[in-house]
Amino acid sequence: MLTVAFAALFYLAAAVLVGGLAYRVWEYANTPAPLKIPTTPAPTTHAGVAMRLAREVVLFESLFKANKWIWLFGWAFHAALLFVLLRHLRYFTQPVWEWVVLIQPLGIYAGFVMVAGLLGLWARRLLVPRIRYINAPSDHLILALLVGIGVSGLLMKYVARTDIVAAKSFFLGLLTFNWQKLPADPILLVHLALVAALMLVFPFSKLLHAPGLFFSPTRNQVDNSRERRHLSNWAREMQTDRS
Amino acid sequence: MAEVKDLGDRENELPDPLAIPDLAPGCMAASKPYVAAPEMQKRLGFPGELVENWQDRAIEKMAELRGKYRSFRVFLDSCVKCGACTDKCHYFLGTGDPKNMPVARQDLLRQVYRRHFTLAGKYLPWLVGARDLTEQVLDDWYSYFHQCSQCRRCSVYCPYGIDTAEISMAGREIMDSIGKGQKYSNEIIGKVRTIGNNLGLPKKALKATLEDLEEEVLEETGVPVLFPLDEQGAEIMLVAPSADYFAEPHIAGLIGYAKVFHQAGASWTISSHALEAANFGMFIGSYENMREIALRIRQAAQDLGVKRIVFGECGHAWRAAYSFLDTLAGPFDFLDQRYPIPQHICEFTYDLMRAGKLNFDKSKNDHVRLTFHDSCNIARGSRLGDKPGGQFDIPRAILEACCNHFYDMAPDTIKESTVCCGGGGGLLTDELIEIRKAGAQPRMRALQQVASDHGVTHMAAMCAICKAQFSKVLPMYGFDREAVVSVHQMVSNAIILNPGTQEPAGADAKD
Numbered sequence: 001m002l003t004v005a006f007a008a009l010f011y012l013a014a015a016v017l018v019g020g021l022a023y024r025v026w027e028y029a030n031t032p033a034p035l036k037i038p039t040t041p042a043p044t045t046h047a048g049v050a051m052r053l054a055r056e057v058v059l060f061e062s063l064f065k066a067n068k069w070i071w072l073f074g075w076a077f078h079a080a081l082l083f084v085l086l087r088h089l090r091y092f093t094q095p096v097w098e099w100v101v102l103i104q105p106l107g108i109y110a111g112f113v114m115v116a117g118l119l120g121l122w123a124r125r126l127l128v129p130r131i132r133y134i135n136a137p138s139d140h141l142i143l144a145l146l147v148g149i150g151v152s153g154l155l156m157k158y159v160a161r162t163d164i165v166a167a168k169s170f171f172l173g174l175l176t177f178n179w180q181k182l183p184a185d186p187i188l189l190v191h192l193a194l195v196a197a198l199m200l201v202f203p204f205s206k207l208l209h210a211p212g213l214f215f216s217p218t219r220n221q222v223d224n225s226r227e228r229r230h231l232s233n234w235a236r237e238m239q240t241d242r243s
Numbered sequence: 244m245a246e247v248k249d250l251g252d253r254e255n256e257l258p259d260p261l262a263i264p265d266l267a268p269g270c271m272a273a274s275k276p277y278v279a280a281p282e283m284q285k286r287l288g289f290p291g292e293l294v295e296n297w298q299d300r301a302i303e304k305m306a307e308l309r310g311k312y313r314s315f316r317v318f319l320d321s322c323v324k325c326g327a328c329t330d331k332c333h334y335f336l337g338t339g340d341p342k343n344m345p346v347a348r349q350d351l352l353r354q355v356y357r358r359h360f361t362l363a364g365k366y367l368p369w370l371v372g373a374r375d376l377t378e379q380v381l382d383d384w385y386s387y388f389h390q391c392s393q394c395r396r397c398s399v400y401c402p403y404g405i406d407t408a409e410i411s412m413a414g415r416e417i418m419d420s421i422g423k424g425q426k427y428s429n430e431i432i433g434k435v436r437t438i439g440n441n442l443g444l445p446k447k448a449l450k451a452t453l454e455d456l457e458e459e460v461l462e463e464t465g466v467p468v469l470f471p472l473d474e475q476g477a478e479i480m481l482v483a484p485s486a487d488y489f490a491e492p493h494i495a496g497l498i499g500y501a502k503v504f505h506q507a508g509a510s511w512t513i514s515s516h517a518l519e520a521a522n523f524g525m526f527i528g529s530y531e532n533m534r535e536i537a538l539r540i541r542q543a544a545q546d547l548g549v550k551r552i553v554f555g556e557c558g559h560a561w562r563a564a565y566s567f568l569d570t571l572a573g574p575f576d577f578l579d580q581r582y583p584i585p586q587h588i589c590e591f592t593y594d595l596m597r598a599g600k601l602n603f604d605k606s607k608n609d610h611v612r613l614t615f616h617d618s619c620n621i622a623r624g625s626r627l628g629d630k631p632g633g634q635f636d637i638p639r640a641i642l643e644a645c646c647n648h649f650y651d652m653a654p655d656t657i658k659e660s661t662v663c664c665g666g667g668g669g670l671l672t673d674e675l676i677e678i679r680k681a682g683a684q685p686r687m688r689a690l691q692q693v694a695s696d697h698g699v700t701h702m703a704a705m706c707a708i709c710k711a712q713f714s715k716v717l718p719m720y721g722f723d724r725e726a727v728v729s730v731h732q733m734v735s736n737a738i739i740l741n742p743g744t745q746e747p748a749g750a751d752a753k754d
Contacts, residue, residue, distance in 0.1 A: 070325055206320075
């Protein structure tokens with residue numbers, strides 16, 4: 001029963017995450033940007049724009065300019081999350097890919113960095129009056145969700161080890177449609193339920209900042225308005241008086 | 244040890260330009276501009292007064308904007324409330340009103356957007372801070388979307404590039420569409436569309452002004468520098484903000500442009516049909532109005548048969564020209580493609596400087612110890628020259644060529660981090676003087692620092708709004724109102740005129 005429930009939950013969560021994000025990306029891509037509004041100084045070539053976006057994604061360049069504390073906590077959290085996610089590939093691959101084995105030690109410490117970064121961000125949310133002012137309950141809830149995922153994961157690694165072999169065969173079973181029993185370890189179940197919840201809310205929440213950045217006109221536009229005419233379809237229709 | 248202590252004390256005297264104030268919720272809620280009269284609204288294609296079913300109409304407009312502008316949709320979806328922007332707005336720094344924090348200003352609209360366009364906001368509004376569009380919310384929109392000068396400083400620091408200017412433009416457009424427009428901007432747009440310039444200057448008065456200027460410059464320099472008007476077949480059409488024809492220190496800048504054209508031996512003209520570089524359509528987020536205004540420039544260029552368009556010193560006007568003119572009124576295939584379309588007067592002057600065609604007597608500006616205020620829309624919404632950042636380097640290169648004493652203000656208040664003058668974005672109106680004064684505070688404090696450290700006496704700017712705003716607020720911060728100067732005023736003071744430069748063809752056609 002438990003296995004069926006979680007299997008169904010993860011199929012649903014994966015479908016919502018992938019389908020929902022694909023739909024958002026489609027929406028963003030199909031909404032015109034009628035005016036050139038890059039925040040200047042901006043790159044004058046497409047390669048330059050790719051570099052600008054890469055710096056934003058990898059280094060959080062603008063956030064670094066804005067506030068060193070938010071940058072530190074935010075960047076540490078995201079970088080650690082990346083390692084944690086990559087490390088988790090070992091539960092979805094058999095045999096485990098070589099490079100996933102290699103980053104295993106980093107991935108484990110990253111769990112602590114991730115939680116520390118989240119707690120740092122949360123502390124700012126509670127303690128800095130300016131940031132407290134802009135909070136909605138959902139802002140706390142998403143942090144709680146992520147902290148819950150991190151803490152339950154660390155508990156399974158360092159406090160109450162779960163039957164990881166059985167958990168892995170459950171997920172391999174999900175991938176190959178050859179379903180295996182999920183161990184009824186409460187911490188594992190909490191961890192998995194929270195992850196599924198995160199996947200489910202992703203396309204409906206501020207987590208859309210992830211695809212959003214790539215579609216942000218102030219960051220993804222080339223500064224070439226004097227060299228190349230920029231015209232959206234709806235603006236072209238207004239231009240009946242000339243070609 | 245005593246010296247160290249003295250230095251510390253001296254530093255303590257002057258407040259940090261970017262010092263973060265304590266929150267003072269609601270302290271600026273009452274600051275709002277006059278509402279546009281019905282006939283003003285109708286002239287621009289908006290309802291005369293607040294329509295009956297304004298809530299529904301506003302939501303419909305929001306849906307329309309969501310489909311037409313990617314910025315609107317992505318920016319409203321993407322904010323994570325990280326707080327990076329919270330201390331970046333000059334109006335927040337000057338007032339402490341938390342609704343002047345960029346994210347909170349956006350949230351005024353985002354809350355309603357979430358209520359109507361997101362799953363969570365529809366079913367769990369309390370969870371995500373979604374709200375219905377009530378009278379109270381509309382009231383806040385009117386107050387706080389008119390406390391944004393659309394300077395884009397917040398967009399520099401946002402990790403997703405969210406630009407509050409786009410949101411305040413959308414907010415104003417929605418309000419216009421339900422009949423609650425702002426008098427100042429909409430009245431001005433009406434004047435441009437009927438008379439051809441923001442100030443409503445008739446051609447006769449303009450002609451008289453230009454003739455006076457010719458006499459004045461001749462008397463002062465002994466050189467016949469011309470200010471041609473509506474001259475058919477001129478090569479260059481100058482499009483300057485209309486303030487350049489009557490306000491101080493703007494007019495001193497206009498004299499500078501004319502001297503540069505004279506020295507270049509250029510054939511140029513001013514157009515009475517497009518006597519306005521400013522495009523207030525941008526402030527109210529109205530593509531249609533922005534386009535109407537831009538088309539006047541196209542029309543004038545075609546009617547006069549010019550080959551080049553050069554813009555005068557104005558911040559948002561240059562953004563509208565550099566970034567939008569080709570989109571709104573192009574293609575400009577009838578102009579000379581060897582030159583940038585459009586070109587900025589600073590680019591024109593800088594190119595001549597580099598070609599060795601301009602000579603300056605810097606000592607003519609020795610009474611001036613100068614700094615430079617980067618105008619926000621030039622700094623963050625456009626470019627000068629062919630390299631990114633030319634908008635910072637070119638005006639400084641010009642000023643340093645004309646002036647022996649030049650000192651920049653604090654690095655976090657200039658270039659891409661420049662703080663707005665406090666009067667941009669359609670706020671340059673008397674009833675908003677309180678927010679204008681507060682918004683100028685970071686810039687004024689940075690100026691106080693260079694005045695104290697380097698004895699700076701003057702601040703150059705290349706924007707009609709900056710110049711007008713500073714003339715008004717400088718005295719409120721203990722400076723002379725004439726401490727703000729035009730970039731081309733410095734050029735005008737120092738340029739060595741060549742009396743032998745040939746007069747442009749067709750000069751007598753003016754009489």
